[in-house]
Each structure stands twice: as structure tokens, then as C-alpha cells.
Amino acid sequence: MQSNKVCAVVVTYNKLDLLKKCVSQLYSQTFPLSHLVVVDNASTDGTQDYLNQIASSYNNIVTVFLDNNIGGAGGFNAGLKEYVELNDDFVVILDDDSILENNCIESFMNKKNSLPEFGFLCSNVRWKDGTACLMNVPKVSEGKWSDYIENGIVKIDTCSFVSVFIPKDVVVKVGFPITEFFIWGDDLEYTDRINRCFKERENYLIASSKVIHEMKENINVDIINDSEDRLQRYYYRYRNLNYVSRKQGLKASLKYIIKSLLTVFKIFRSDSQHKVKRCGILIRGLFRGFVFNPEIEVVDK
Helix, strand or coil: CCCCCEEEEEEECCCHHHHHHHHHHHCCCCCCCCEEEEEECCCCCCHHHHHHHHHCCCCCEEEEECCCCCHHHHHHHHHHHHHCCCCCCEEEEEECCEEECCCHHHHHHHHHCCCCCEEEEEEEEECCCCCECHHHCCEECCCCCCCCHHHCEEEEEECCCCCEEEEHHHHHHHCCCCHHHCCCCHHHHHHHHHHHHCCCCEEEEEEEEEEEECCCCCCCCCCCCCCHHHHHHHHHHHHHHHHHHHHCCHHHHHHHHHHHHHHHHHHHHCCCCCHHHHHHHHHHHHHHCCCCCCCCCCCCC
């Protein structure tokens, strides 16, 4: 009989108020956690003091304090390394601004028993006003995506790290998220890796497992219109997603290249400022992606 111990892994960086809400909701779950792993990416806003304080009150918290900010990708890499050392059966991965509804994990547990063996499950991500969160739309599977639609379940191929539920044997087989990604695309690469490694398994969105992604605005990422102070991070986006598309095959790679180059033309035709800078960042990231081959860390069995 399979056990049902669930661990949550949260990565945080300078979002203390949201982290407090996130942790509070995790401890308010109708299905209790066995462990909570919180990885602090060298925050400077009092996060470490807060985590030390709650660690003295709860004996199931594992805190990881990183010396430098190595991005969400590095944080999830470190968090999952802690998870595989614990005697838990499933892990829920989430950012510090992901606020789980009280029955979010219970919905995972209830639905998993009625499903075939799966690679991962993901939550129904909403924004603060209850609408769908535009940044966290999973990729729906082609073909029989609606086999379980009557039960509020949709087959998917990839999703974001805003409440994704993964069995331990999957983590052991596929390894850890790629630290070198730093930001953007680490969740897409990891869930795509699961999808490719476990071809015999399906992955599902569970509609009743809801999480609020407390972003300031409900917008998708967009190098054309984003503010100048955020532009440099798009280098990682175009580099990382080029790498991911290469792993998916020639057709996916060509499609991504064409889409990226079309974005260059859209930038020059737009009303945005710093057009040359935007195009330069996109092109540098895209071309770096052709030679970007980071090592995938595996679990030391």
C-alpha cells in the first residue's frame, strides 16, 4: 500500500510578506504536510530571521540558506536535493508568491487514486481576482486531452512551478532542475523532461486544486512592452527556451527560432523605447541557446 507523505518545497527571495502568507496557507492545508523545505536565495529583507523563528516552533521545517542568489532554478535544485533525503512520497513545488487554497493538496491526494500512474499533477492557477493567471498556463496535451474532463481533470505536457505535485520515483529518475537556467524556463524544462522520460505516464491539471499567484499584474512576459529595468532577464528566457526547444526536436526548434526572429521585427514596429537594446538581448540569448548544454544533476542512489 502506497504511503501518502507530502513535502512542500518553496523558494523565496526578498518577498517576506508574501512568504508569510504562503507558509501560513501551507500549514492551513486540510491535508497536512510531513515536511516543509524553504530555500532562501540570500534575501536581505529579514527572511532569514523569520525562518529561524518559525523553525523553532515547527519541527518539520527544513531551511536552506544560500550564500548567493542563484535564481529560482538553483533554489528548486537545492530544495529537491533536500526532499529526496526525506522519507516523503510526493513533493509540491511552489514559489513564495503562490498562495494555496486550503484544500489544494487534498485535491491532489483525492484525484491521484482515480488516475493512472502519472508523471506530475499541477494546480489550477488563478490571479488575485479569480481569473486565470496568464503567466502560468500549462501546455495541454494533443489528442485525448479531455479523457477526464468530466471530473475536472485535463491532460497536459508541461506546467510552471506554481504548485506542481510530483511522486518521488519521478524525481529520482529524472534528477533535479538545472541551476544554470537561473530564471525562466526551468519549470518548462523540468516538466518536459518528466514527460519525455515517462512516456508511458500522463500528466494532469486538477481543476479543484487551486492556487493564487499573487503577481502585481496579471500579464504574460513580453520583451516588447516590459520595463527597461527588467530587460536583462530576457537573455535567460531566450537562451533557456532555445535549449528546451532543441531537446524537443527539429520541428520545435525551428518553430521557436522563427517565433523569436518575428519578435525582433515586432519590436522595431512597436512604440516601445530602447528597441536596439531589446533586440540585442533577445538575439544574444537566442544564439547562446544553440551552444548552451548544462549538465543535468542526477540523484545519487
